[in-house]
Amino acid sequence: MSAATKAMTSSRETTLSPVRKTTNAVMGGLILLATVVVVLPLILIFLYLLREGFASMFNLDFSKGFAGAFQNANLNFFTHVPAPEGEKGGGMLNAILGTLEMLALASVIGVGVGVAGGIFLAEYPKHPLMPTIRMISDVLGGIPAIVMGLVAYGLMVLTMGHFSGLAGALALGFLMIPIVVRTAEEVLKLVPQTVREAGLALGLPKWLVIMKIVLPAAAGGIITGIMLSLARVAGEAAPLLFTAFGNNQVSTDPLKPMSALPLEIFRGATSAYDENQRLAKAGALLLIAMIFVTSLLARRFSRLK
Amino acid sequence: MIEPVKRPAVNSSLSSASDRVFEYIILALASIIVLVFLLSLYQLGKESWPALQKFGLSFFTNREWNPVTSNFGAISMITGTLITSLAALAISVPLAIASALFVAEYAPKWLADPVGYLIELLAAVPSVVYGLFALFVIAKGLSHWQQSFFTSPEKIATYTHCKSLWDAGTTSFQCFFVPISFDGRGLALAIIILTIMILPYTASVARDVIRLVPADQREAMYALGATKWEVISKAILPYARAGIMGGVILALGRALGETLAVAMVIGDSQDSIKSIFSGASTMASVIANQFGDAQEQIHRSSVVTLGFTLFFLSVLVNYIARIIIARLTPKGIQ
Numbered sequence: 001m002s003a004a005t006k007a008m009t010s011s012r013e014t015t016l017s018p019v020r021k022t023t024n025a026v027m028g029g030l031i032l033l034a035t036v037v038v039v040l041p042l043i044l045i046f047l048y049l050l051r052e053g054f055a056s057m058f059n060l061d062f063s064k065g066f067a068g069a070f071q072n073a074n075l076n077f078f079t080h081v082p083a084p085e086g087e088k089g090g091g092m093l094n095a096i097l098g099t100l101e102m103l104a105l106a107s108v109i110g111v112g113v114g115v116a117g118g119i120f121l122a123e124y125p126k127h128p129l130m131p132t133i134r135m136i137s138d139v140l141g142g143i144p145a146i147v148m149g150l151v152a153y154g155l156m157v158l159t160m161g162h163f164s165g166l167a168g169a170l171a172l173g174f175l176m177i178p179i180v181v182r183t184a185e186e187v188l189k190l191v192p193q194t195v196r197e198a199g200l201a202l203g204l205p206k207w208l209v210i211m212k213i214v215l216p217a218a219a220g221g222i223i224t225g226i227m228l229s230l231a232r233v234a235g236e237a238a239p240l241l242f243t244a245f246g247n248n249q250v251s252t253d254p255l256k257p258m259s260a261l262p263l264e265i266f267r268g269a270t271s272a273y274d275e276n277q278r279l280a281k282a283g284a285l286l287l288i289a290m291i292f293v294t295s296l297l298a299r300r301f302s303r304l305k
Numbered sequence: 306m307i308e309p310v311k312r313p314a315v316n317s318s319l320s321s322a323s324d325r326v327f328e329y330i331i332l333a334l335a336s337i338i339v340l341v342f343l344l345s346l347y348q349l350g351k352e353s354w355p356a357l358q359k360f361g362l363s364f365f366t367n368r369e370w371n372p373v374t375s376n377f378g379a380i381s382m383i384t385g386t387l388i389t390s391l392a393a394l395a396i397s398v399p400l401a402i403a404s405a406l407f408v409a410e411y412a413p414k415w416l417a418d419p420v421g422y423l424i425e426l427l428a429a430v431p432s433v434v435y436g437l438f439a440l441f442v443i444a445k446g447l448s449h450w451q452q453s454f455f456t457s458p459e460k461i462a463t464y465t466h467c468k469s470l471w472d473a474g475t476t477s478f479q480c481f482f483v484p485i486s487f488d489g490r491g492l493a494l495a496i497i498i499l500t501i502m503i504l505p506y507t508a509s510v511a512r513d514v515i516r517l518v519p520a521d522q523r524e525a526m527y528a529l530g531a532t533k534w535e536v537i538s539k540a541i542l543p544y545a546r547a548g549i550m551g552g553v554i555l556a557l558g559r560a561l562g563e564t565l566a567v568a569m570v571i572g573d574s575q576d577s578i579k580s581i582f583s584g585a586s587t588m589a590s591v592i593a594n595q596f597g598d599a600q601e602q603i604h605r606s607s608v609v610t611l612g613f614t615l616f617f618l619s620v621l622v623n624y625i626a627r628i629i630i631a632r633l634t635p636k637g638i639q
Binding site: 016020021023024027028030031032033034035037038039041042043044045048049052112113116117119120121123124127129132133136137138139140142143144145146147148150151153154155174177178181205206207210231232234235236237238241242262265266269270277280281284287288291292295 | 321323324326327328330331332334335336337338339341342344345348349351352399400401403404406407408411420423424426427429430431432433434435436437438440441442501504508530532533534535537538555558561562563564565569589592593596597609612615616619620622623
């Protein structure tokens with residue numbers, strides 16, 4: 001290496017002042033540290049739920065060693081209703097069924113109104129009501145779930161005179177609407193304009209173009225949005241507190257009070273009884289598993305399309 | 306000359322009729338969104354009317370919340386909501402932006418994808434599960450530390466000193482960080498769990514926005530000889546600030562309305578806050594904890610008024626978020 005290039009490289013190295021160099025390194029380190037702080041709670045929550053929830057779900061007792069742990073193992077969690085206060089051995093069948101039924105009922109409202117809203121926003125952009133509906137849908141999306149619970153309470157529980165699964169489903173459905181509207185609108189807008197024009201050029205009326213060409217093309221994305229909205233409302237307990245209220249027996253009648261997993265987790269976790277706390281942990285693991293599987297499937301679905 | 310092709314008349318009238326029907330159906334269904342909004346407004350307004358009529362605007366300035374004397378004022382919940390939300394926001398925003406920068410700028414792809422995915426999963430964990438974790442794990446740890454103030458001699462001295470201040474109705478800077486009880490619940494735990502809960506919202510919005518910053522922007526800065534941190538602080542963050550601020554405000558909206566996790570750990574107390582470990586309450590936590598038990602009509606109505614306030618607060622926050630995004634977006638990006 002000639003003396004000239006050596007001088008050049010060394011001068012180039014010195015242009016980066018030590019201050020700038022250290023700042024760069026320190027900030028990089030801080031960013032890494034902050035990321036660890038962000039991710040750590042999640043890992044802790046997962047580990048905790050896996051360890052405690054799994055043992056609670058199958059009634060395992062690891063204090064007796066690995067072999068003895070399975071002595072009293074059973075599936076009561078999935079097949080029984082909660083035992084009377086202070087007794088052992090109950091399950092959460094009522095809550096599991098209640099959650100599934102209320103989600104199904106909520107989907108009727110959430111999907112029907114949500115997809116129609118998405119179609120309206122994406123396909124009729126020149127309609128005078130379009131900006132209003134979009135704005136109100138956004139505003140609805142920001143309203144806290146517990147406030148929606150108060151609204152459903154006033155609409156259903158006060159009118160009917162008693163708590164009901166239907167009132168809970170109504171609150172959950174209201175919460176689903178803005179999420180479905182937003183994703184449906186975005187996905188429908190991704191369908192190229194030329195596809196619509198091709199349909200219209202064949203002489204199809206606009207509604208057939210939307211129903212037969214645009215919607216099928218966007219179906220994958222819309223289903224993803226619906227599943228994500230389901231995953232979102234499945235974990236909501238706040239709007240169910242004074243609508244579905246909870247029920248210690250298995251009830252599939254939507255006009256009667258109904259239980260749900262998040263409700264039972266809330267009641268169990270704040271309860272003084274060990275047995276209720278055990279059920280709450282198992283319920284939390286099941287709820288998280290349901291939500292994660294739904295979100296994973298939703299991702300898979302959108303990737304396939 | 307070529308004759309212009311005429312559209313078959315029969316078909317056109319048929320299609321326009323069916324189109325109109327379809328449009329009406331879609332419009333009717335979409336109008337349900339507006340209906341839901343109006344119904345919410347009507348229901349909340351109707352049910353909070355008795356309380357608003359009785360207390361008027363003093364509902365929002367009165368300290369007292371007393372079901373026994375039927376005297377209700379919301380100021381302690383409003384402060385509780387603001388303190389928990391703003392404190393959680395202040396802690397989580399820098400962390401969230403840093404983790405977004407890590408995922409988008411520093412991490413190699415094999416690490417960025419799982420970390421980004423983990424953070425998104427954090428956003429899907431339900432509120433009750435956070436509450437359960439806070440109650441069973443974090444509260445136990447906090448409580449262990451708090452008990453030392455009631456067992457070790459020199460700490461007892463601090464506690465007794467603070468106790469006399471608290472009993473006199475005041476507090477000092479030092480005493481503000483001394484535990485008032487030892488069950489772990491209270492304002493501090495609520496702030497901790499709220500911080501963990503809103504982190505993923507800001508983080509995922511920030512990451513998406515940072516990924517949208519054009520590569521030219523970075524390359525131009527590197528070409529000037531900038532270090533990585535200089536590129537981030539002078540080229541990337543200023544470009545992404547509108548989106549990040551939008552994410553921050555959305556996280557604020559979420560924190561204001563966050564209910565069960567907070568209701569489970571905050572201790573449901575309406576007394577004035579003397580220590581960061583004392584029990585407190587937020588508007589949402591009071592609705593969750595008291596609406597079911599409220600017997601008197603005026604108590605019930607006061608709780609709904611809190612919900613009505615929360616409703617307006619969330620509309621306001623949403624509106625501010627839009628304005629900020631519109632104002633701060635650099636010229637030329639949509």
